[in-house]
Amino acid sequence: MSSVDTSPPGDERWGDEQRARERELLDVLASAPEESAEFAAAREELITMHLPLVHHIARRYRDRGENYDDLVQVGTIGLISSIDRFDIGRGLEFSTFATPTIVGEIKRHFRDRTTTIRLPRRLQELRGPVYVATEDLTGELHRSPTVREIADRVGISPEDVLEVLEAQSAYSAKSLDDDGDDDRGGVASTLGFEDPGMEEIEYRESLRPLLDKLPERERQIIMMRFFKNMSQSEIAEQVGISQMHVSRLLARALAELRAGLTAD
Amino acid sequence: MTNAVTVSFPAQTQYVSLARTMAAAMAVRADLPIDQLEDLRLAVDEAAAQVVLDAVPGSDVQCVFIESHGSLRIEVRGTTASGVVPATNTFSWTVLTALVDNVTASVNAGEVCLTLHVKRHEPVDA
Numbered sequence: 001m002s003s004v005d006t007s008p009p010g011d012e013r014w015g016d017e018q019r020a021r022e023r024e025l026l027d028v029l030a031s032a033p034e035e036s037a038e039f040a041a042a043r044e045e046l047i048t049m050h051l052p053l054v055h056h057i058a059r060r061y062r063d064r065g066e067n068y069d070d071l072v073q074v075g076t077i078g079l080i081s082s083i084d085r086f087d088i089g090r091g092l093e094f095s096t097f098a099t100p101t102i103v104g105e106i107k108r109h110f111r112d113r114t115t116t117i118r119l120p121r122r123l124q125e126l127r128g129p130v131y132v133a134t135e136d137l138t139g140e141l142h143r144s145p146t147v148r149e150i151a152d153r154v155g156i157s158p159e160d161v162l163e164v165l166e167a168q169s170a171y172s173a174k175s176l177d178d179d180g181d182d183d184r185g186g187v188a189s190t191l192g193f194e195d196p197g198m199e200e201i202e203y204r205e206s207l208r209p210l211l212d213k214l215p216e217r218e219r220q221i222i223m224m225r226f227f228k229n230m231s232q233s234e235i236a237e238q239v240g241i242s243q244m245h246v247s248r249l250l251a252r253a254l255a256e257l258r259a260g261l262t263a264d
Numbered sequence: 265m266t267n268a269v270t271v272s273f274p275a276q277t278q279y280v281s282l283a284r285t286m287a288a289a290m291a292v293r294a295d296l297p298i299d300q301l302e303d304l305r306l307a308v309d310e311a312a313a314q315v316v317l318d319a320v321p322g323s324d325v326q327c328v329f330i331e332s333h334g335s336l337r338i339e340v341r342g343t344t345a346s347g348v349v350p351a352t353n354t355f356s357w358t359v360l361t362a363l364v365d366n367v368t369a370s371v372n373a374g375e376v377c378l379t380l381h382v383k384r385h386e387p388v389d390a
Contacts, residue, residue, distance in 0.1 A: 134298065143385075144297035158292050165298065166288060226355075226362045232299040247302035254306060254359065258313060 022049065022094060030088045046083050046094075047076070053095055054079050057102050064110065071106055078105030123164055129154045130164045135242060144233050144243060165244070210260040218253040225250060267293070269329045275319030275342055283312040283327045287338065290329040294336045296384055304382055307363035308338060311378045314356055315342040318376065334384040344376040 028042035051072075058071035082098035133153040137145035147165070151158040211219050221239065224230045225246075232250070236243040271286050273279035287308035291301040308327065315325050323343040330337040350357065350369045360367045366381040 144299035146295050146297050147292045147301065148295060150298070162288055162292055165301075166285065226358050229362055232302060243299050243302075247299070250302075251306060251309075254310065257355070258310075 018049070022046070025049075026086065026088050026094060029083070029086070043083060047080060050079055050083075050095065050098065051076070053098065054102055057099065058106060061106055061110070066110065071109065074105045074109040075102045078102035081105075123160075123167055126154070126156060126160060126164050127167075129156075130161055131242070131244065134244060138233065138243065144231075210257050213260070214253055214256060218249050218256075221246060221249050222253050222257070267331045269331075271327045271329075272324050275316045275321070275323050275325045277313065277316055279325075280309060280312045280316060283325075283340070284309045286327065286329060290331055290336055290338075291382075294331050294334055294382075294384065296334075296336070296382070300382060300385060303363040304336070304338075304380075307360055307367075307380055307382075308340070310356055310359050310363070311338070311340040311367075311380060314350060315340050315344075315376060315378060318342070318344050318346050318348075318350075320345045336380075336382050338380040338382075340378045340380070342376055343374055344371055347371060347374060350376065350378065 025042040025046050028038055029046070032039040032042070054072055054075040058068060058075045061071055062068045078101040079098055082094075082101045085101075086092075086094055086097055130150060133150045134145060137149055137153060141149075145153075147158045147161045151161045154161070211222065214222070217239070221235055224235045224238070225232070230238070232243050232246045236246045239246070269286065269290065271282055273282050284305050288301055288305050291304050296304065312325060312327060319325060320343040325340065325342040328339040328341070330339075349371045352369075357367075360378075360380065364380045364382045368379045370377050370379075
């Protein structure tokens with residue numbers, strides 16, 4: 001396998017010198033105490049050193065409709081976890097070891113984020129009106145409207161409304177954290193309840209760390225929906241976001257939890 | 265009058281979305297408000313995933329959707345590898361019970377069946 005070119009492409013200066021430096025740094029990671037400044041510096045340098053590799057891999061995926069910077073970011077997560085897991089004793093080249101992990105993170109990103117089919121223009125144009133009609137009707141009826149009611153209001157078919165809702169729930173999840181109607185601190189601080197009903201759940205041992213990994217708002221919404229039995233509309237009102245948004249956050253959080261629970 | 269629709273798919277996670285899509289379409293037919301529709305979509309997703317994860321490799325999963333008078337019954341059936349009735353003290357079960365009005369699980373002759381019931385919560389003017 002030593003014939004495989006494992007140098008981070010795009011960096012012509014990656015020669016024996018850098019290879020030796022890489023080895024040195026990996027030795028530091030293997031021997032220095034994790035909390036030492038030396039360890040941190042070596043880790044940092046290794047990350048920087050291999051960023052061209054991440055870029056190289058990310059470039060291969062950049063024509064698939066995802067933001068290039070996002071790909072680099074998730075690829076970097078793969079790189080860092082490779083650095084942290086690398087076992088120098090196994091005699092592998094580091095980049096041989098890291099490449100599959102980086103590729104894996106990027107592919108996982110695609111699986112997680114882009115189950116979304118790109119919205120046809122027609123549906124994109126309907127998104128706004130459907131959203132407005134849903135909010136208006138919710139206010140007027142004091143309940144969540146049906147698809148038929150939304151369709152009548154917008155003047156389109158129920159099938160179209162359903163398509164918009166469906167696309168919406170799969171819609172690129174990355175925008176959810178920063179789409180403006182967010183009030184993270186406020187939500188977190190108004191909901192101080194302590195996990196009612198959680199004790200009875202068998203999965204609590206594995207569930208707890210997974211729940212903790214969710215963004216605060218998603219975690220709160222999961223707790224409200226499943227352990228306080230609030231409806232999506234009630235949650236929407238309390239949190240101050242739309243019911244459609246609650247629905248998307250729930251779907252995403254559940255998918256993450258399930259992926260985590262079944263991972264082992 | 266009842267209307268039943270059955271979807272059958274290979275017991276693999278990538279097919280679960282079919283069940284989800286069908287659930288939403290049937291929820292429209294039953295005129296469920298969209299928060300119930302979205303809940304149902306999640307519930308069917310969860311139930312189907314549960315059945316798929318415990319399915320005998322190579323087997324199929326069936327989702328039967330039965331609509332009548334503003335209520336829906338959904339049966340998710342598959343061949344169980346463990347032969348064990350899904351436990352009710354799991355997170356998955358908690359999710360299911362929160363999302364629909366009623367959920368039951370049974371195992372008969374190697375076939376697991378999760379049955380979900382959902383009824384329109386509030387009257388909707390025709």
